[in-house]
Amino acid sequence: EKGGYEHFMLKEIFEQPRSILDSMRGRMIAESNHLMMSGIREFENKFVNANRIIIVACGTSWHAGLVAEYLIEDLARIPVEVEYASEFRYRNPILNEKDIVIAISQSGETADTLAAIELAKSKGATIFGICNVVGSSIARATDAGAYTHAGPEIGVASTKAFTAQVTVLTLIAMIIGSKRGTLETTKLHELMVELETIPSKVEEALQLNDQIIKIAEQYKDVANCIYLGRGYNFPVALEGALKLKEISYIHAEGYPAAEMKHGPIALIDEQMPVVVIATKDSSYEKVVSNVQEVKARKGKVIAIVTEGDTTIPAMADHVIEIPETSEHLMPLLSVIPLQLLSYHIAVMRGCNVDQPRNLAKSVTVE
Numbered sequence: 001e002k003g004g005y006e007h008f009m010l011k012e013i014f015e016q017p018r019s020i021l022d023s024m025r026g027r028m029i030a031e032s033n034h035l036m037m038s039g040i041r042e043f044e045n046k047f048v049n050a051n052r053i054i055i056v057a058c059g060t061s062w063h064a065g066l067v068a069e070y071l072i073e074d075l076a077r078i079p080v081e082v083e084y085a086s087e088f089r090y091r092n093p094i095l096n097e098k099d100i101v102i103a104i105s106q107s108g109e110t111a112d113t114l115a116a117i118e119l120a121k122s123k124g125a126t127i128f129g130i131c132n133v134v135g136s137s138i139a140r141a142t143d144a145g146a147y148t149h150a151g152p153e154i155g156v157a158s159t160k161a162f163t164a165q166v167t168v169l170t171l172i173a174m175i176i177g178s179k180r181g182t183l184e185t186t187k188l189h190e191l192m193v194e195l196e197t198i199p200s201k202v203e204e205a206l207q208l209n210d211q212i213i214k215i216a217e218q219y220k221d222v223a224n225c226i227y228l229g230r231g232y233n234f235p236v237a238l239e240g241a242l243k244l245k246e247i248s249y250i251h252a253e254g255y256p257a258a259e260m261k262h263g264p265i266a267l268i269d270e271q272m273p274v275v276v277i278a279t280k281d282s283s284y285e286k287v288v289s290n291v292q293e294v295k296a297r298k299g300k301v302i303a304i305v306t307e308g309d310t311t312i313p314a315m316a317d318h319v320i321e322i323p324e325t326s327e328h329l330m331p332l333l334s335v336i337p338l339q340l341l342s343y344h345i346a347v348m349r350g351c352n353v354d355q356p357r358n359l360a361k362s363v364t365v366e
């Protein structure tokens with residue numbers, strides 16, 4: 001049942017070229033400019049005329065929501081707010097009929113997310129669900145939705161569900177952007193073509209596994225770890241840190257790289273590993289400065305870079321090269337080495353990666 005892999009988590013990490021493809025199958029064909037999602041079509045006018053989109057989710061699904069905030073604001077120019085479902089439900093939020101609430105949940109059973117949906121419904125908002133489990137409570141509670149087609153996710157640490165969520169949210173941002181006229185046809189087509197190449201680029205990123213095992217060996221005994229990223233890679237830094245803490249029990253924190261100097265930089269010394277996502281995108285030059293700041297304090301830098309980069313490799317202690325892509329799609333690639341790094345560190349520490357202590361696959365109590 002684990003398909004020859006030692007753990008479900010590893011199997012699910014390696015399934016991602018397929019699960020990403022399955023999540024776009026039938027919804028997008030670049031060659032014929034086909035881009036369609038039945039759940040959106042029904043509510044197309046609502047989306048096009050929405051005042052605001054509010055995303056509610058928990059944990060890794062909340063991180064996928066953060067990626068969507070960058071995507072939807074950039075491509076569709078609709079203001080987006082991303083909320084922890086647990087906070088949103090108790091905050092007496094301001095909502096009305098022109099707002100769309102997108103609820104993201106792998107299991108479709110998360111109690112806080114379900115309660116946030118019920119609250120938003122009572123205020124007249126339209127609720128759109130993105131779930132992985134067909135027929136789940138959240139899928140049933142929403143007005144419309146789109147399933148991720150990641151297949152069953154057994155490992156408690158979410159991996160393939162995250163990339164499937166980001167894939168579906170990317171398609172949604174592209175659809176709304178094109179309907180609203182904020183995403184021009186040539187740019188849309190370029191993105192579609194690029195998105196189609198992502199499964200094979202994820203496949204390439206998975207080939208970094210042996211290199212990542214060697215890095216994991218060197219860092220498996222650390223007590224702390226910092227993750228930094230900017231722009232589209234900021235949510236990926238948060239996700240990398242969550243993956244490490246939940247399965248290896250190493251204390252890890254993710255930050256927007258520039259926020260480091262407002263406090264966390266005090267933690268950096270020669271013992272502190274800092275994982276920096278420093279791919280070639282619009283914030284690259286800024287991230288180069290952030291890496292210099294870490295090195296000036298003797299932190300150990302593990303950098304995720306775009307293939308062919310020479311600047312960061314000259315400064316970093318370890319370099320993991322991933323394929324080039326549009327910055328809009330980069331989270332789908334940059335998260336892969338972080339999943340593998342957490343997995344191998346946890347296994348080397350003797351942790352139960354599929355069922356970490358104190359955690360359940362879905363949190364059905366508040």
Ligand code: M6R
Nearest residue numbers: 059060061105106107110157158
């Ligand atoms: O099933 P959901 O997506 O609603 O679950 C949300 C979180 O409980 C979940 O993502 C959790 O944070 C995972 N253990 C992360 O790996």
